[in-house]
Amino acid sequence: MKGLITTVLALGTALAFPAPRGTSSLSSLALQKVLSDASPILGAYAKSSLSTASWMHHYPDSTKLVHMNLPGVHDAQTWNYSQATQDALKHVTDLDGNTVYPPEIYRCQEKSIIDMLNAGIRVFDVRYAYDPTNSTLVFWHSEALMSETATVEDVLFGFYRWLDEQPSETLMLSFQYEGGTTINAKNDAATQMELFRTLTTPAAKKYFLQTKDQFGTLGEARGKITLLKRFDLDQLPASYGDALPGIHFSPALWTDDGVDIALTYNSAKNLTAYIEDYYQPNSPIGMGAAYNIELKLNATTQHLVKASGMYPDSLFWSFASSNYDVDSPPETPRIMALGNGTQLTPKGGVNQQLVPFLKGMKGKRVGIVMFDFFDTPGDLVQALLDL
Template sequence: MLALLVTALASLGTAALASPSYANTTSLADLALQKVLQDAAPMFGNYAASNATTASWMASIADSTKIVHMNIPGVHDSATWNYSVATQDSLDHVTALDGTTPAPPEYYRCQEKSMIDMLNAGIRVFDLRYAFDTTNSTLVFWHSEALLSETATVEDVMFGFYRWLDDHPTEALFLSFQYESSTTLYGTSDAAVQLELFATLTSPAAQKYILQTKDQFGTLGEARGHITLLRRFDFDQLPAEYEAAIPGVHFSPALWTDNSPDITLVYNSAKNLTAYVEDFYDTNGPMGSNASLNIQWKYNATTAHIQKATTMYPDSLFWTWASSEYTSNIPPETPKMMALGNGTAYTPLGGVNQRLIPFLRQQKGKRVGMVMFDFFDVPSNLVQTLLDI
């Protein structure tokens, strides 16, 4: 960590050190951390601690509470919040290097609030999609062929999470890492990518903040102040000792059924520990099916899985993804339309998010598990409704 901070400090330069934003900083480590957080800002947002009750909502929950018994809000494709026409245009010169042509930004954008805003609003599970940049040398964030930032690296963003945990030690975070394929023409999860991710997630700083347990969920007391890795990636291009050394819960992509409303995934065969997952992200409706129908089909899959969580397998993890799209239609049902509706008579009940509010209120006192949202901040009481169950 010290080496990284010193390198970051050196990159500040004399002018930056003299600037007002650094004038009151007295510690060498503080200066370097400010530089790292500045680099992370296009993905993490501008760092700010918060006294909002949602920023420390876990403080009132007993240490003995099992993670699998909790109701925890999360966000799908969290790094897409800053992906706009302006972002896409600013990165065209990079993505053009290997001939990729992203679709319009609304096909990829799944959030509108920054990661720091998500944290302060109560979000505790983050879906993070990584791959090499176009030079095949640095881990950055993508959504399919959409490069989300040229400069904010995965390691930079991790320091944002570390700093936030320092400010909110009662909280526990869950970071889901997934290799994003279909990024560049020659992008692949090869040994170099896997080595870079391994180095990032096992650095001295990572070892301090990432919970060093493997393939099991414990209690909130054990998880407080730490990150639990949800590993939706394999180290299949590396020697076996790398897999043995990486902490976290392994959800192998080979076992995660694509576009399924009902996934049963054993993540610890020795102890027969199983996760139940709903990830029905593309409704696959027939051409011409309208937005209201597609939203209804997604809502049905999401609520069916949450109902299962309230009644079945109380000591297993339930992980529900309320996120979706149906871009085969013209015009497409983008993630935003599926989550929020389009404000017209075509979606009279709104999107999945609006429909979930009364449903979640009916689950008072029950376990619903982890629930991942697109555009989590609309309606404004969506996250609080889940926390109030």
């Protein structure tokens, strides 16, 4: 909190007292400090001239968001989680007494969030909880702490700056409380209050679209973030939930490991999202990677076909991400997405097999598609954008 107060004071001082000519403004230096603190999750900030950094400028303002094909990433915060990261954080995670498994169990990406943005990714799945001292909101994947310094609020400033540089674009951020992080972790009133505060600061109110429980047009959303609320504020008075913008996907209504979830997010207008989140194939132990990859691929492609032909004004949201952690050795997110590089997975993983499928869907709406290791193969995201 002290760092945030310092940053806010610096920003306010800089606005009141412009910097002398030839020097960096205090607000610029403060932002650089925030982005530096955020870099273990955000990555090194870099402006891009790639065409994929501004691909939405080709679409008219009248385009409905639910009609668009939007590439997304599952567990975006895990890109930097290596053995070195795990070792560096061991002194913190050892405070909990929880077992933290090898890093390949948790890692779902390998490009930074800045790289994801510049590569055309527009929907981000991120998981938050308090740090082991219960003082700041940080990023986790299950028991694995991603960083002890990069707070949720710091990382949001990276998204804000990127949108300033790419005003034709819009983003969706899916926030989910990550249970099972520490022995003493609780999704209690203090945790929920800190998330509420983070999402209602003056900066958040400027950059988060302030509409509730409905998707509008691209024109309305350009330069803004749509909040996808995969959390409840059930430990706070109802007025807090009413004050928070975005679309509410209550965890109580999101079927765990669901192949075909129908989740109504606006009862008054009967608005329903159709979701595939089949992340752990339901197969006997020992069937092997190729078998589990095929089960997952079939679930995802069937949902994409449904998206292309049914309920054209509804949101479709498909997760191409998965793992199978009951095998020994387990099928990690990387193996499920990319195969294991041997004749045991001759067709590769879900990602490789999705490319020809997507190319065969030319002209169709498939909605949001969330990837693990989105950058492999290199034409995966482009195949979705080319639809």
